Amino acid sequence: MTTTPSPSLIATLPGRYYTDPEIFRQEQAHLFESMWFCAVRSADLAGPGAFRTVQVGRESVLVTRSRTGELRAFLNVCRHRGARLCTEDSGQVRRNLQCPYHAWTYDLDGTLIAAPNLIKMPDVDRVAYGLIKVTLREWLGYAWVCLADEPPSFEDTVMHAAVERLGDAAAIEHYGTEDLALGKRVTYDVRANWKLIVENFMECYHCATIHPELTDVLPEFAHGYAAQYYVGHGAEFGGDVRGFTVDGSEGFPKLPAVAEDQDRRYYAITVKPTVFINLVPDHVILHRVFPLAEDRTVVECDWLYAPEVVDSGADVSKSVELFHRVNVQDFEACERTQPAMSSRAYREGGVLVPNEHHIGIFHEWLVEKLGGDRARPVH
Numbered sequence: 001m002t003t004t005p006s007p008s009l010i011a012t013l014p015g016r017y018y019t020d021p022e023i024f025r026q027e028q029a030h031l032f033e034s035m036w037f038c039a040v041r042s043a044d045l046a047g048p049g050a051f052r053t054v055q056v057g058r059e060s061v062l063v064t065r066s067r068t069g070e071l072r073a074f075l076n077v078c079r080h081r082g083a084r085l086c087t088e089d090s091g092q093v094r095r096n097l098q099c100p101y102h103a104w105t106y107d108l109d110g111t112l113i114a115a116p117n118l119i120k121m122p123d124v125d126r127v128a129y130g131l132i133k134v135t136l137r138e139w140l141g142y143a144w145v146c147l148a149d150e151p152p153s154f155e156d157t158v159m160h161a162a163v164e165r166l167g168d169a170a171a172i173e174h175y176g177t178e179d180l181a182l183g184k185r186v187t188y189d190v191r192a193n194w195k196l197i198v199e200n201f202m203e204c205y206h207c208a209t210i211h212p213e214l215t216d217v218l219p220e221f222a223h224g225y226a227a228q229y230y231v232g233h234g235a236e237f238g239g240d241v242r243g244f245t246v247d248g249s250e251g252f253p254k255l256p257a258v259a260e261d262q263d264r265r266y267y268a269i270t271v272k273p274t275v276f277i278n279l280v281p282d283h284v285i286l287h288r289v290f291p292l293a294e295d296r297t298v299v300e301c302d303w304l305y306a307p308e309v310v311d312s313g314a315d316v317s318k319s320v321e322l323f324h325r326v327n328v329q330d331f332e333a334c335e336r337t338q339p340a341m342s343s344r345a346y347r348e349g350g351v352l353v354p355n356e357h358h359i360g361i362f363h364e365w366l367v368e369k370l371g372g373d374r375a376r377p378v379h
Contacts, residue, residue, distance in 0.1 A: 009353060010360045013367075015346035018193040018338065023370070024294035025058075030369050031273045033057035033147045036158045038275045038288050040143050041182065041302060042071060044090070049108065051097070052090040055290055056147060061134055062086055063143055064097070066108045071138065073145045074131035079112065080104045085131070097131075106131050140277070140286070141178035141304075161271040167232035172269070172277075174257040177284050180304035183316040186324060188299045192334035193341065194274065194291035195366070197299065200330050201268070201276050201287075203356045210329045213322055217241050217248055218266055224355045234265030234279075244280040245318035246325065252282040252309050272365065278323065282306075283316075285323050295338055301327060 017023055039054045040063050051064040053076050060076035062085060078085050083101035096113060098105040105114040110131035118124065135146045137154050144158060162172040190197060200206070207214060207221040215222040218235040237244070243251030244266065254263055258281050269277040274289035283305045290298040303320050310316075340346050352359055 009351040010357060012349040012352055012359075013195075013363050014349040015341040015343065017366075018195060018341035019294055021294050024193075024291070026370050027273075027291070027366075028057035030371070031057075031366075032291065033059065035148075035152065035273060036137070036144045036146045036154060038142050038271070039063055039073070039145045042138055042141050042143055042178075043182065045071060045143075047092075049093045049095065050091075051086055051093065053086050053088070054145075055292065056145060059147060060084065061145055061147075062097075062131075063136070063145070064108050071136055071143050072109060073134035073136040073143070074110050075134060077132065078102075078104050079129045079131065080115070139178075140172075141180065142286070142288075158271055162269055162277070165231065165269045166267060171259075171262070171267075172279070174259055174262060175255055175279055175284050176257055177286075177304060179307070180255075180284060181307040181310035182302055183283070183305040183310050184303040184320045186301050186320075186327070188301065188327060188331055190297045190299060190331045190334060191295060192297060192331070192338040193294055194289055194297045196334040196337055196341075197289060197297055197331070198270065198273070198362065199359050200334055202270055202359055202362065205353060205355045206333065210333055211326055213246055214326050217244060217322065234262065234267040237264040237266075243282065243319070244322060246321040247318065249318060251280075251319050252305065252314070254281040255283075255306060272362075282309075283319060287327075299327070299331070 033056065037056045039056065039061060040052045044050075044052060045063065045065040048065055048067045048069070051062060054061050054063065061073055062076040063071060063073045065071055076085050077083075078099040078101065080099065080102055083099050085097055085099050085106070087100065096105050096107055103116055104112065107113045110133060112124070112126040112129045135148075135151045137144045139154070139158065144154070146152070163169050166172060204221045205224045208224065211221070217237060219238045220235050238248070241248040243249060245251050262279075263281050265281070267279040269279070271277065274291065276287035276289070278285035278287075283303060286302045286304065288300045290300070292298060301323070303316065303323070305316060
């Protein structure tokens, strides 16, 4: 029996959107393999020959730094017989990339440069049989890749998310994220569908219930209004709070270009489909979400500070601990929710209260991307 929500409630997605492997496969094809995907932090690939492999949808993507310093991305597949070229998550090669199966060897720019008996095959075009290139853009100090043959506009999709949220194209630039240094990275393996994580990040109806440390620092969150609910709004620190730390104690000096009206405020941005950006006066926290299965998601969270803070060996633990606790609290809530997605009680989905209605816009966007209809399974 389907219940018609009252006027103050709107329907969520049905439970199958969080459990059906076929829907997840379509998300891989129509979202993760078609949109811009934040793959790696540029500074993690410090010198020529550094590489990292990243799962983007159903593809393994290899990101490397060339001898001339540029970041390049390729499908992590040897053109000979399809073996995985780089089998490690990250590493460093001296001069080239060599397949461990038949020793086909590629330059860091993807060109085929050597293979057993290749000299006896002069007709082989070394560029044509080079690695398959993946489009790459750098922004905020991260490499974003897109597997689409014709990628969507980076400016109109990725960068527009910041404008849409902050109301000003320059607002995010004040934090100088591309020049910040990594103070801490934590990787979380979450037993939940990626959309539960995105939806949780977008709302604060749950904050008073499960985030006592966060609501102590940002008292307005206790009333359930998410930072993303209003364009341009940043949640203000409590009157006696000195910094964005687990106990409200003083953090670090304000980043140089952060505007006065951005001081003592927290801003949150969701870049669909899988990136969260958190801005506070003295550091930036960036989440990259990697959906691996319909019920498993890896989240890599970076805490970024002014280089002099990291270089000095300053103790960043109090600022890291605040959002680490928030992450753990959120991901545990998502893991508690995931099993119920397959319950008959959630067959038709749940409801969103007014403080969460903006999540409904995310649901409509998702359904449109999949070319489906909420009322029936997506095929």
